[in-house]
Amino acid sequence: MSTLFPDTSHQMEDIQLKLIRRMPIWKKVAIVEGLNETVKTLAISGIKQRNPRATPEQIRRMLADQMLGAELARKVYDHAR
Secondary structure (H helix, E strand, O other): OOOOOOOOOHHHHHHHHHHHHHOOHHHHHHHHHHHHHHHHHHHHHHHHHHOOOOOHHHHHHHHHHHHHOHHHHHHHHHHHO
């Protein structure tokens, strides 16, 4: 069997997968939630670096464009007004 990640040995990957499979669902959800927050934080940081004069509202809209796509973000924001 091949490994999922080329930089990880087959044995270590087996251990990781076994641990993940045994993990309670609440723990998996918490990990995913943390990863999502990290991605959002990094995205906001990038938006602020590229747009240093943007207001918080503009940053939220740019984040929505980035995460939802421009069309869906437009529908959500235009509907909210």
